[in-house]
Amino acid sequence: xxxxxESGGGLAQPxxxxxxxxxxSGFTFGNxxxxxxxxxxxKGLEWVSGISSDVRVTYYxxxxxxxxxxxxxxxxxxxxxxxxxxxPEGTELYYCAKHLTNSMARSMDSWGKxxxxxxxx
Numbered sequence: 001x002x003x004x005x006e007s008g009g010g011l012a013q014p015x016x017x018x019x020x021x022x023x024x025s026g027f028t029f030g031n032x033x034x035x036x037x038x039x040x041x042x043k044g045l046e047w048v049s050g051i052s053s054d055v056r057v058t059y060y061x062x063x064x065x066x067x068x069x070x071x072x073x074x075x076x077x078x079x080x081x082x083x084x085x086x087x088p089e090g091t092e093l094y095y096c097a098k099h100l101t102n103s104m105a106r107s108m109d110s111w112g113k114x115x116x117x118x119x120x121x
Contacts, residue, residue, distance in 0.1 A: 001026050002024075002025075002026040002027050002098065002110045003024065003025045003026050003112075004022055004023075004024050004096050004097065004098060004110060004111060004112035005022065005023050005024075005112055005113070006020060006021070006022045006094060006095065006096050006112045006113070006114055006115035007020070007021050007022075007023075007115055008020040008021045008115060009094060009115035009116045009117045009118075010116075010117070010118070011118045011120065012086050012117070012118070012119055013086070013119070013120070013121055014086055014087060014088040014119055014120075014121055015085055015086060016086050016119075017082070017083060017084045017085075017086065018082075018083045018086065018117060019080060019081070019082050019083070020036070020080065020081040020082075020083065020094055020096075020115060020117075021078055021079075021080055022034070022036075022078060022079045022080075022081075022096030022112060023076075023077060023078050024077045024078070024079070024096075024098065025077060027098065029074055029077040030053055030074040031053055031102060032053060032098050032099055032100075032101065032102060033050060033051065033052045033053060033098075033099040033101065033102050033103055033104045033106070034050065034051050034070075034072060034079040034096060034097065034098060034099065035047060035048075035049065035050040035051075035096070035097045035099065035104060035108060036048040036049045036050070036070065036079075036081045036094060036095070036096055036097075037094070037095045037096075037097055037108075037111070038092050038093065038094045038095070038117075039092060039093040039095075039114075040089060040092055041089065041090040041091060041092065045095075046061070047061060048060070048061060048063075048064050048068065048081070048094070049061070049064050049068055049070040049081060050070065050099075050104035051070045051071070051072050051079065051104075052102055052103065052104060053102035054102075058070050058071075059104060067083065067084050067085045067086075068081060068082065068083050068084065069081070069082040069084075070082075079096055081094070081096075083117075086119045087119060088119050088120065088121065089119055090118070090119065090120070091116060091117070091118045091119075092116070092117045092118075092119070093114040093115070093116055093117075094114060094115050094116075094117055095111050095112055095113075095114045096111070096112050097110060097111045097112070098110040098111075
C-alpha cells in the first residue's frame with residue numbers, strides 16, 4: 001500500500017529552523033510529484049510547496065518563497081522541507097502528499113498522517 005510518513009517536527013523558536021522529512025513506500029517514488037501541505041491553527045489546509053519528479057523543478061507559495069526549501073532524494077524515497085525564518089504561528093500540522101502524476105498541477109491522491117510543528121518563544 002501507499003505510505004507517506006512524515007517526521008522532523010517539534011518545537012522551534014520564531015526565526016529558527018526545522019527540517020521535515022517524508023519517507024514514501026508502496027509506489028515508484030521517482031514517477032510522482034510531491035507536495036507539502038499544512039493545517040494552520042484556526043484555519044484550514046493550505047498548500048506550502050511542491051516538487052516534480054524532476055528534482056530541479058520546484059514551486060512555493062508566496063509565504064514560503066525565500067524561507068522554505070523543498071528537495072527530494074529518489075534513492076531514499078524521501079522528500080524534505082527545510083523551513084527557515086519560522087513565524088510564531090503556534091502549532092501547525094504538516095503533511096506530505098503524492099500527486100497523481102509527475103505534475104504538481106494534478107490532484108493529490110495520498111497523504112501522510114502529518115508531523116506537528118510548534119513555533120513558540
